[in-house]
Amino acid sequence: MAGFETSDDAAVYLLGDQAVLLTVDFFTPMVDDPYDFGRITAANSLSDIYAMGGRALTAMNLLAMPCSLPAEVVAQVLQGGADKVREAGAVIVGGHTIDDKEPKYGLSVMGVCDPDKVVRNVGAREGDLLVMTKRIGVGILNTALKQGLETEESLAEVIESMAHLNRAASEAMVEVGVNAGTDITGFGLLGHVREMALGSGLGAEIDLSGVAVWPNVMEYAAQMVRPGRTTDVIRFLNEFIDWGSAGQDWKGVLADPQTSGGLLMAVDPAKADALLSALEEHGEDGCIVGRMTAGEPGRLVVR
Ligand code: CO
Ligand code: CO
Numbered sequence: 001m002a003g004f005e006t007s008d009d010a011a012v013y014l015l016g017d018q019a020v021l022l023t024v025d026f027f028t029p030m031v032d033d034p035y036d037f038g039r040i041t042a043a044n045s046l047s048d049i050y051a052m053g054g055r056a057l058t059a060m061n062l063l064a065m066p067c068s069l070p071a072e073v074v075a076q077v078l079q080g081g082a083d084k085v086r087e088a089g090a091v092i093v094g095g096h097t098i099d100d101k102e103p104k105y106g107l108s109v110m111g112v113c114d115p116d117k118v119v120r121n122v123g124a125r126e127g128d129l130l131v132m133t134k135r136i137g138v139g140i141l142n143t144a145l146k147q148g149l150e151t152e153e154s155l156a157e158v159i160e161s162m163a164h165l166n167r168a169a170s171e172a173m174v175e176v177g178v179n180a181g182t183d184i185t186g187f188g189l190l191g192h193v194r195e196m197a198l199g200s201g202l203g204a205e206i207d208l209s210g211v212a213v214w215p216n217v218m219e220y221a222a223q224m225v226r227p228g229r230t231t232d233v234i235r236f237l238n239e240f241i242d243w244g245s246a247g248q249d250w251k252g253v254l255a256d257p258q259t260s261g262g263l264l265m266a267v268d269p270a271k272a273d274a275l276l277s278a279l280e281e282h283g284e285d286g287c288i289v290g291r292m293t294a295g296e297p298g299r300l301v302v303r
Contacts, residue, residue, distance in 0.1 A: 007195060008120055009048035009182055010111070019115040023048040026062050026106020030142050030259050031152060031159060034073045038080020039163040041105045044185070044260035046088050049111035050170035051183040051263060053119035056088045056111040061095025064104040077105050088165055117174060121182035121192075122199030124266035128179055130204065130290040131275055133169045134161055134262025136189055137217030137253055139227045144220050158214055162260040169263045169286075172278035176271055184261030188233050190254045190300060192264050193290065194240070198298030200266070205301045206254065206290040208246065213253055221252035230255050237300070244302040254302070266292055 010023035025045040029037045042059070049056045061081060065074050085092050090109070141158050144150040152159065166183060173181055180200060184192050190206065197204040220226070233255035243251060267275050272288065279286035293301075 009051040010054070012052070012118060014115060017115070019113045019118050021049050021052055021054040021111040021113055024062070024106065024108040026104050028102055028104055031145070033152060034076035035080040036159055036163065038077040038105060039084045040159070040260050042081040042084035042107055043163050043165050045107035045109055046084065046090070047166045047183045047260060049109055050166040051119065051181055052113060053117055053170060053174045053181065054111035054113035056090040056109055058093045059085045059090055059107045059109045060093060062106040062108065063095065063097040064100035065097065066101055066103065067099050069103065081105065081107060084163065084165065088167060119173065119178060119181040121180055121196050124180040124196055124200040124202060124292045125268070126202055126292055126294050127269055128266040128292040129269050129272045129288050130193065130292070131265045131267055131272065131286050132184065132189065132212070132262055132289045133166070133279060133284050133286050134164070134184070135212040135214045136184065136258060136261065137214040137256055138162060138258050138261065139230065139256040140217050140220050140225060140252065141214060142259065143227050144225050147225065149220070149225065166263055168282035169279060169284045172275065172282045172284060173263060173265055176267070176275045176278050178265040178267045178275065180266040182264050184258045184264050186229070186257045188230070188255040188257055189264070189289070190237055190241070191233050194237065194298055194300055196264065196266060197292065197300065200292065201297045203293040203295035203297070203299040203301070204290055205293055205303055207288070207303050208250060210287050210289045211254070212285065212287045217253060218249050222249040224248065224252070226252045227257055229257050233257065240298055241300040242302065246302045250302070
């Protein structure tokens, strides 16, 4: 099960009767508040374990900071990370710090999973419904924040969402059983749908009416307030997508890189209601955003 044929969220190493999941992620600050930066980073780093249906056990800190930065700022970043790792039921077992002009923080996380229950981002079946947790548009809002159109106060709910662990959503996913799963991060909703479709040898349809988006995001997207990376994601998607009625606003939203986004799951339609109920019982929002279709592998259609 160890290999690079598909881009799984975490590496999987079979050790005895357990699948060991290994992952690493690091980030430059997406918010000014050092504590929030720490916990969002940790939630995002832990997410790849949850995307695969695993349980996080240990984490190691990776820290790069300018030595001019006050020690208490660095301490707050690490505190944010430590609090999230504790909430995940895991422990920080070490780490490494270097001097760097631009601050960066990340974690390398180890988790475990029953080998028969590892959720991969391939293996979806024709007719599966696509279910997503957490609203999208976070990249656009982070850009609005950088441009002074929003404040950390006005985005408090969005910051909480970024810092929110995908743990409960993952537990719901494992309880019900899905055919494929991943987390929505740097390639935007559609980039991750594309990866799942291509790897599963299927096409996919996205239903705009089902996609949950944060308030104000459509307006910002229409004004082209978006991360620079969105342009690259759209250009990449253009090769195999029928955008349908999606205008500039929806293109910007569907391709919007997410920081610590939710889970994306392909579930048998007969189990979709059970998945939505399980998510609700775990205190998570879920919405049906599309379906897997027969046809050219990796081809996407927006409706
Ligand atoms: Co991932
Ligand atoms: Co990752």
